Every structure is written in structure tokens, then in C-alpha cells.
Amino acid sequence: MTIAVLTFLYQMKIVTKNIHIQDEVFTLTNQRALFWKKEKALILSDLHIGKTAHFRKNGIALSDHIFENDLQRLSVLIEYFQPEKFIVVGDLLHAGDNSGVDKFCEWKNEFPNLEFHLVEGNHDRISKKLEAKLCLNFRDDTLYIDDFLFVHDFQKKNEKFQITGHIHPGFVINSPVKKIKLPCFVVTENQLLLPAFSEFTGLDTKNLPKKGRFYVFTDAEIYEI
Numbered sequence: 001m002t003i004a005v006l007t008f009l010y011q012m013k014i015v016t017k018n019i020h021i022q023d024e025v026f027t028l029t030n031q032r033a034l035f036w037k038k039e040k041a042l043i044l045s046d047l048h049i050g051k052t053a054h055f056r057k058n059g060i061a062l063s064d065h066i067f068e069n070d071l072q073r074l075s076v077l078i079e080y081f082q083p084e085k086f087i088v089v090g091d092l093l094h095a096g097d098n099s100g101v102d103k104f105c106e107w108k109n110e111f112p113n114l115e116f117h118l119v120e121g122n123h124d125r126i127s128k129k130l131e132a133k134l135c136l137n138f139r140d141d142t143l144y145i146d147d148f149l150f151v152h153d154f155q156k157k158n159e160k161f162q163i164t165g166h167i168h169p170g171f172v173i174n175s176p177v178k179k180i181k182l183p184c185f186v187v188t189e190n191q192l193l194l195p196a197f198s199e200f201t202g203l204d205t206k207n208l209p210k211k212g213r214f215y216v217f218t219d220a221e222i223y224e225i
Contacts, residue, residue, distance in 0.1 A: 012076055017215065017222045021192065022147055022161055027081075028185050030217035031073050032197045034163075039145060041085040042077060045152070045165025046196035048123065049093050050100030066200045067100055071107045074197075078111060086114050087143070089165040089194060090121025090152025097130050105133060119143050121152035121166060154191055154209070161190050168196040170203025171216045171225065181205060184225075185215040 015030040027035040033044040047070065078086075093101065108116070117138040118124065131139060143150040149160035171184045181203050186193040188209045196203075214225040 014080055015222050028215050030222055032195045033077055035081045040083050041087050042083040043087045044197040045089040045194040046091040048198045049104045050098040070198050087117045089119045089150050091123040092118055093124050119150045163192045165194045167204050168201050169193050169208055170205045171214050172205050182216045186212040188212045
């Protein structure tokens with residue numbers, strides 16, 4: 001573990017909550033990711049690599065610190081859970097190949113034994129050259145593991161239990177002072193909706209699954225609502 005990761009681990013609190021879906025245990029975290037112990041898989045969605053670089057290219061000055069912070073959190077989660085698989089449920093990229101992708105590939109080289117599975121999302125415009133650069137072990141628009149379907153956006157006609165992303169779910173808490181909007185996981189009878197992993201994303205509080213359980217989180221806690 002590098003000094004940078006150790007420092008970040010000291011600063012970053014990982015809070016977990018186990019939930020049961022179809023006799024399987026999944027671990028939610030307050031760091032916008034999910035861990036499936038049986039598969040030794042770290043699962044997340046909507047990393048949006050290269051978003052800050054894309055904004056800079058279009059004349060909006062944004063620091064790489066935002067993206068570097070996401071990668072540091074990923075490093076800490078990998079050290080914490082020791083996964084064998086890394087599954088991204090869509091929107092790994094934001095706008096094709098750019099300097100952000102180069103930084104991600106440098107980061108990924110620190111974990112050569114970690115299987116890298118990408119379920120493609122609407123932002124993932126990946127050429128054969130870029131696929132080779134990313135060193136993907138799996139790439140498709142769906143991934144089936146046991147009785148679970150991993151797909152970026154929910155498929156209404158599919159009867160499998162689906163683990164999805166895309167929406168960047170958020171929940172509004174009304175406090176006496178102001179409304180607070182927080183990221184969350186949403187669980188229904190046939191879907192587990194993941195929060196966006198990147199902190200440089202908006203939150204959708206309206207287009208969410210119906211009749212769901214909301215697992216809202218902060219830096220310190222996970223609340224079931």
C-alpha cells in the first residue's frame with residue numbers, strides 16, 4: 001500500500017451495510033460502490049473517466065483533483081475488500097479517449113491481477129484500440145452472473161434481477177434549515193440501482209424505481225429509508 005493510499009485511508013471512512021438479495025449477501029458502502037463477497041467482486045457504475053478533461057477541452061477550467069480523488073477512493077476500496085473482479089456497470093468513460101483515460105490506465109496497472117469487466121453504458125464509445133488500452137477482460141452491454149443481470153439501464157421486459165446504474169440516484173431529506181440532497185442505492189423486488197461512483201455527477205431524485213428501499217449515505221453513515 002502506497003503512502004498516498006495510506007493517507008487517504010486514514011482520511012476516508014468506509015461504512016458498510018449488508019443486504020440480502022435472492023439468498024446472496026451484498027455489501028453496500030458509503031463510498032458509492034458495492035461488494036459481492038461470493039464473487040469477490042467490487043461493483044460500481046458511472047465513473048465517467050475523462051469528464052474533467054472533456055470540460056477543459058471545451059474551455060471550462062476544472063482541476064484533475066476531482067478525478068484523482070475518485071481513483072484514490074477506488075484504491076482504498078480495493079485494499080479494503082481485496083476483490084478479484086472489478087465490474088463497472090456502464091459509463092466507465094465520459095467522452096471517449098483523452099488524458100483522463102491515460103491516468104486511469106496508469107492507475108489500473110497497479111492492480112495487474114484484478115479482472116476488469118465492463119458493461120457498456122451510453123457514454124462508452126470504445127474503439128478496438130481503446131479497448132486494448134483499457135486492458136478489459138470482458139466487454140459487452142450485459143453481463144450475467146448466476147441469477148443476476150448486470151446492465152447499465154434497467155430492462156423492463158427482462159425477468160432477471162438486475163444490477164444497474166445510469167440514473168445517478170439521489171434522495172432529498174427535508175431538514176428544518178434546508179433540503180439536503182444525498183446519493184443513495186435503491187433496491188426493489190427486481191433491481192439494485194447503484195449510485196454514480198464519480199462525485200462529479202448530478203443526482204436524479206425524480207426518475208427512480210417505484211416502491212424501492214432507499215439506502216442513503218453520508219461520509220459517516222448509511223440510512224435505510
